[in-house]
Amino acid sequence: MKQRKIYWRRKGKTIIAEGKRKNKTIFLFTLPDIEKVAKSSIFDEEKKTKILKKIQTIDYKDKKV
Numbered sequence: 155m156k157q158r159k160i161y162w163r164r165k166g167k168t169i170i171a172e173g174k175r176k177n178k179t180i181f182l183f184t185l186p187d188i189e190k191v192a193k194s195s196i197f198d199e200e201k202k203t204k205i206l207k208k209i210q211t212i213d214y215k216d217k218k219v
Contacts, residue, residue, distance in 0.1 A: 156214040173212035182208050 159174035160182070171182040183197075183205050197205070 158209060158212040159215050160209070160212060173209065175212055180208065180212070 161172050161174075163170055163172065165184075169185045171185075172179050173182055174180075183201070
């Protein structure tokens with residue numbers, strides 16, 4: 155299975171997941187603070203489906219020759 159172009163980066167104190175589609179960066183999601191994670195689940199079902207739809211539109215990585 156081909157891998158998609160998904161990247162992690164830091165923005166201030168948060169960690170952001172982004173992907174590439176047609177050589178443009180698209181935002182996927184931000185990891186929540188540790189305090190929020192301890193009190194509840196990370197993502198609700200609606201948020202999970204929205205993230206998965208975005209991931210399906212991301213381009214694949216080019217194979218190095």
